Amino acid sequence: MEIKIMKNILDRNQDKAREVRELLLSKKVLMVNLISSPGAGKTTLLERTCSRFCDEMKIGVIEGDITTDRDAQRLKKYNIPIVVINTEGGCHLDSHSISKALDSFDLDNVNVLFVENVGNLICPSQFDLGENFKVAMVSTPEGDDKPGKYPMLFREARAVLLNKTDLIPYTNFDLDCFRLDLQHVNARIPLFEISCIKGDGLSEWYNWMGEQIRI
Amino acid sequence: MEIKIMKNILDRNQDKAREVRELLLSKKVLMVNLISSPGAGKTTLLERTCSRFCDEMKIGVIEGDITTDRDAQRLKKYNIPIVVINTEGGCHLDSHSISKALDSFDLDNVNVLFVENVGNLICPSQFDLGENFKVAMVSTPEGDDKPGKYPMLFREARAVLLNKTDLIPYTNFDLDCFRLDLQHVNARIPLFEISCIKGDGLSEWYNWMGEQIRI
Numbered sequence: 170m171e172i173k174i175m176k177n178i179l180d181r182n183q184d185k186a187r188e189v190r191e192l193l194l195s196k197k198v199l200m201v202n203l204i205s206s207p208g209a210g211k212t213t214l215l216e217r218t219c220s221r222f223c224d225e226m227k228i229g230v231i232e233g234d235i236t237t238d239r240d241a242q243r244l245k246k247y248n249i250p251i252v253v254i255n256t257e258g259g260c261h262l263d264s265h266s267i268s269k270a271l272d273s274f275d276l277d278n279v280n281v282l283f284v285e286n287v288g289n290l291i292c293p294s295q296f297d298l299g300e301n302f303k304v305a306m307v308s309t310p311e312g313d314d315k316p317g318k319y320p321m322l323f324r325e326a327r328a329v330l331l332n333k334t335d336l337i338p339y340t341n342f343d344l345d346c347f348r349l350d351l352q353h354v355n356a357r358i359p360l361f362e363i364s365c366i367k368g369d370g371l372s373e374w375y376n377w378m379g380e381q382i383r384i
Numbered sequence: 385m386e387i388k389i390m391k392n393i394l395d396r397n398q399d400k401a402r403e404v405r406e407l408l409l410s411k412k413v414l415m416v417n418l419i420s421s422p423g424a425g426k427t428t429l430l431e432r433t434c435s436r437f438c439d440e441m442k443i444g445v446i447e448g449d450i451t452t453d454r455d456a457q458r459l460k461k462y463n464i465p466i467v468v469i470n471t472e473g474g475c476h477l478d479s480h481s482i483s484k485a486l487d488s489f490d491l492d493n494v495n496v497l498f499v500e501n502v503g504n505l506i507c508p509s510q511f512d513l514g515e516n517f518k519v520a521m522v523s524t525p526e527g528d529d530k531p532g533k534y535p536m537l538f539r540e541a542r543a544v545l546l547n548k549t550d551l552i553p554y555t556n557f558d559l560d561c562f563r564l565d566l567q568h569v570n571a572r573i574p575l576f577e578i579s580c581i582k583g584d585g586l587s588e589w590y591n592w593m594g595e596q597i598r599i
Contacts, residue, residue: 174389206421207505207534208526235506237533258536260475260506288534290422291450291475291504310525310548311423318452319422319503321473333525339554341581366556 182296185264189271189299196276198229199382200284202298204322205306207288210332212240213365214306215283219247221375226280226382231270233262233287240285250274261292264299281382290315294322302327302381309333310340313347316354323354328361328377335364397511401479404486404514411491413444414597415499417513419537420521422503425547427455428580429521430498434462436590441495441597446485448477448502455500465489476507479514496597505530509537517542517596524548525555528562531569538569543576543592550579 193200203211219228229250232241238253245251252270254262262284274282284300286293294303305326307315310333316323323329329351337344344362351360359377363370408415420426434443444465447456453468460466467485469477477499489497499515501508509518520541522530525548531538538544544566552559559577566575574592578585 206423206503206526207530208421235534235536239529239533258506258510260504287506288421289475289504289506291473291502292507295473308525310523310551311421314454315422318454319450321450336525336551336554339551 179295182264185268186297186299189264189268192271192276193282193299193301196279198276198279198282200282200298200300201381202284202286202293202300202303203306204286204290204293204303204326205288205308206290206311209288209306209308209311210365211285211288211306212243214330214332215244215285217365217368217371218283218375218378219244219249221371222281222378223247223249227278229274229279229282231262231267231282231284233285235259235287250279256287260287260289261296262286262298263296267298290319290322294325304328304330306330306332309336309342313343314350316347316351320354323351323358326355326358328359330374331360331362332365334362334369335367394510397479400483401512401514404479404483407486407491408497408514408516411494413491413494413497415497415513415515417499417501417508417515417518418521419501419505419508419518419541420503420523421505421526424503424521424523424526425580426500426503426521427458429545429547430459430500432580432583432586433498433590433593434459434464436586437496437593438462438464442493444489444494444497446477446482446497446499448500450474450502465494471502475502475504476511477501477513478511482513505534505537509540519543519545521545521547524551524557528558529565531562531566535569538566538573541570541573543574545589546575546577547580549577549584550582
C-alpha cells in the first residue's frame with residue numbers, strides 16, 4: 170500500500186514539474202536543483218557563484234529550509250530575488266511548492282534560478298522540481314564512500330561537486346576511492362573538486378556553469 | 385490529503401513500535417537509535433563503543449543502509465550479531481523492519497542493541513522504532529547551525545554527540561554558537577564533544593552509556 174501511495178505522490182509531483190518546466194522554458198530561465206547532506210556547503214557555493222555571476226546575469230534563488238531563513242539571510246548581500254520555502258519538517262522540496270514560489274519572481278528578469286534543496290542526500294533526489302538539472306554536492310569529511318551508499322542522487326545529477334578538499338589532509342578521505350566509487354555509480358558525470366571556503370577549483374565550476382547557461 | 389496519509393503511516397508505525405518496546409522490555413534489552421547526517425561518524429562511534437563494551441556485555445547491531453552492507457562489514461571484527469536492513473531507497477528505518485530484524489537475534493543473549501539509522505538528519509527523527517531512546521550525532525564540518533536548522537531530532541534525542549572536534553581548528557565552526565543553538569532547541573540535553581578518530585572525549589560518552597545500560 171505504501172508503494173502505491175508513494176507512486177501517487179510522485180505522479181502528481183511529476184505533473185506539476187512538467188508545468189513548471191514549460192513555464193521556465195517559455196521565460197528562458199535555467200533552473201538548477203542543488204542537493205547535498207546538511208552542511209556540505211550549498212549556501213557557501215551559492216555565495217561564491219552569485220558573487221561570480223551576478224554582474225553579468227540575473228540570478229534568483231529559492232531557499233528550501235525546514236524552519237529558518239538563515240541561508241537566505243546569508244545571500245541578501247547580493248541584492249537578488251530570494252524566496253524561502255519552509256517545509257515545516259518536510260524532508261525535501263516538491264514541484265507544488267516551487268510552482269507557488271515562482272509566483273513571487275519576475276521571471277522576465279531572471280536568467281538562472283538556483284534552488285537550494287533541504288539538506289538531505291536521499292529524498293530530494295526522487296522529486297523532480299521542473300529543474301533543468303540537479304547538481305549533487307558532497308563534502309570530504311562525509312567520507313569517500315558516499316556515491317556507493319547513496320547512489321540515487323549521483324545517478325540523477327548532471328554534475329558532482331566534491332567540497333571541502335582543503336580538509337583532506339586532516340581526515341582519512343581517500344580521493345582515489347571516492348573517484349572510483351563515483352565512477353561505478355555514474356561513469357561519465359563531471360566531477361568538480363573544490364573548496365568553497367578557500368576558493369580552490371571553483372574556476373572549473375564557473376566555466377561549466379557558464380556553458381550550461383549559454384546552451 | 386498527504387498529511388492524512390502521513391498520519392496513517394505514523395500511527396501504524398507507532399503501534400508496531402509499542403510491540404517492539406514490549407518485547408525488548410521483556411527480554412531486558414536496551415535499544416539505542418543512533419541518528420545523524422551521512423558521514424557524521426556513526427559507524428566509527430559504534431566501532432569505538434563495541435570495542436569498549438563488548439567484553440563486559442552482549443552487544444547487537446542493526447545496520448540501516450540504503451543499499452550496501454559496508455557499515456556492517458566494518459563491525460564484523462567484534463564478533464557480535466549484526467543484521468543489515470537495506471531500505472532500497474527508503475530514507476529511514478521503521479518499526480516494522482526492526483520487528484522483522486529482531487527475529488534474527490537471540491534476544492536472551494543481547495544486553496544492548498544499537499540501531500544505526502540511515503544517514504539522514506530529518507526523516508528518522510519522526511519514526512519511533514521501539515527504542516529506549518534516540519541519540520543525535522552531528523559533526524563539526526557540518527557547521528554550528530544544525531540544531532536550529534534541524535530541530536526535530538535535537539528535541540527528540542536523549543543525548544547529542546558532537547563528533548570530529550579535531551577538525552575545529554581547520555573550519556569556521558564556532559563551539560559557543562553551537563552550544564547556544566542547541567540550548568535554544570533543547571536546554572537540558574547532555575552534549576558530548578568527541579572525536580571518534582582521535583578518541584577525544586569518549587570516556588564521558590562511555591560513562592553515560594554505561595549508566596543508561598545499568599538503569
